[in-house]
Amino acid sequence: MSNENKSIHEFDFSLICEYFSSIERQGPGSPEVTVKALSFIDGLTPQSRIADVGCGTGGQTIVLAQNAPGSIVGIDLFPLFVDGLNANARRMGLDSRVTGAVGNMDSLPFGDGELDLIWSEGAIYNIGFERGLNEWRRFLKVGGYIAVTEASWFTNERPDEINQFWLDAYPEIDTISNKLAQMERAGYTPVACFTLPESCWIEHFYVPQAAMQPDFLRRHQGNKTAEDLVANERREAELYHKYKEFYGYVFYIGKVNFLG
Numbered sequence: 001m002s003n004e005n006k007s008i009h010e011f012d013f014s015l016i017c018e019y020f021s022s023i024e025r026q027g028p029g030s031p032e033v034t035v036k037a038l039s040f041i042d043g044l045t046p047q048s049r050i051a052d053v054g055c056g057t058g059g060q061t062i063v064l065a066q067n068a069p070g071s072i073v074g075i076d077l078f079p080l081f082v083d084g085l086n087a088n089a090r091r092m093g094l095d096s097r098v099t100g101a102v103g104n105m106d107s108l109p110f111g112d113g114e115l116d117l118i119w120s121e122g123a124i125y126n127i128g129f130e131r132g133l134n135e136w137r138r139f140l141k142v143g144g145y146i147a148v149t150e151a152s153w154f155t156n157e158r159p160d161e162i163n164q165f166w167l168d169a170y171p172e173i174d175t176i177s178n179k180l181a182q183m184e185r186a187g188y189t190p191v192a193c194f195t196l197p198e199s200c201w202i203e204h205f206y207v208p209q210a211a212m213q214p215d216f217l218r219r220h221q222g223n224k225t226a227e228d229l230v231a232n233e234r235r236e237a238e239l240y241h242k243y244k245e246f247y248g249y250v251f252y253i254g255k256v257n258f259l260g
C-alpha cells in the first residue's frame with residue numbers, strides 16, 4: 001500500500017510528539033512574520049488577555065510575549081509541547097506573563113468576551129478554519145482580534161497532483177478570497193492578510209526537519225511507523241518545492257465586529 005498521501009493524524013502520537021518537539025516550530029512560520037502580524041493589532045495593554053491556540057512548543061508564543069504587552073496562555077493538546085513552552089518561558093524570564101496549559105481547541109477554557117486576542121499559527125486546521133473562527137469568536141471582546149495562519153490556494157486552478165494531495169490532507173483549503181469571506185461571515189472585519197514567505201516553510205520548517213531526521217531514524221531503526229513518518233514529511237517537503245506557486249500559508253487577521 002502506498003503511503004503517499006497519508007495524513008499526519010494517522011501516525012502514532014508519541015512518535016509525532018518526539019519528532020516535532022525536537023524542532024523549534026511545529027509548522028511553517030518565523031519570528032519576523034509573527035511580529036508583522038502583530039503590527040496590525042491595536043490597543044493591547046498590560047491588562048490584555050491573549051490566547052495562543054495550538055501553541056506547540058511555543059516558538060511564536062515567546063515572540064508574542066517579547067513584542068506585545070499582556071498575559072498569554074498557550075493551549076495545546078500535547079503535554080510534551082506544553083512542557084516545552086513552559087520551560088522556554090522560564091528560561092526567557094517570561095513566565096510571569098506566559099503560561100502553557102494542556103487543552104483542546106474544541107472546548108477552550110475561557111469565558112465569553114474574556115480575551116483581547118486569539119492567536120493561532122498552523123493549528124486552526126485541526127478543527128477547521130471556519131468552525132474555529134465561529135466557535136472562538138464568543139471568547140473575544142467586541143473590538144478584539146483574531147490572527148491565524150491557514151493553508152490557502154494562491155490560484156483558482158492548480159495541477160492535479162497537488163490538488164489531490166490537499167483534498168486528502170485538508171479539504172477545507174481554499175482561495176484567499178473565500179477564506180476572507182468566511183472570516184466576514186463569522187463576525188470579523190478582515191484587517192489584514194498576507195502570505196508567508198517561502199523561508200517560513202523552507203528555512204524555518206523543512207530544513208530543521210531534514211537536519212534531525214537521520215538522528216530520529218537512527219533512534220527508531222527498524223520502526224516502520226517512524227520510517228513512514230519521515231517519508232511522509234519528506235514527501236510533503238518535495239511537494240512544497242514543486243508546487244509552492246500554488247499554495248502556502250496566509251496570515252488572516254480579523255477584528256470582532258458587532259454584527260457576527
Ligand code: SAH
Nearest residue numbers: 025026027054055056077104105121123126
Ligand atoms: N503554533 C505552533 C504549532 C503548530 S502545529 C507553530 O506554529 O509552531 C499544530 C499544533 O496544534 C500542534 O502543536 C498540535 O499538538 C496542536 N493541536 C492539534 N490538535 C489540537 C487540539 N484539538 N487542541 C489543541 N491543540 C491541538
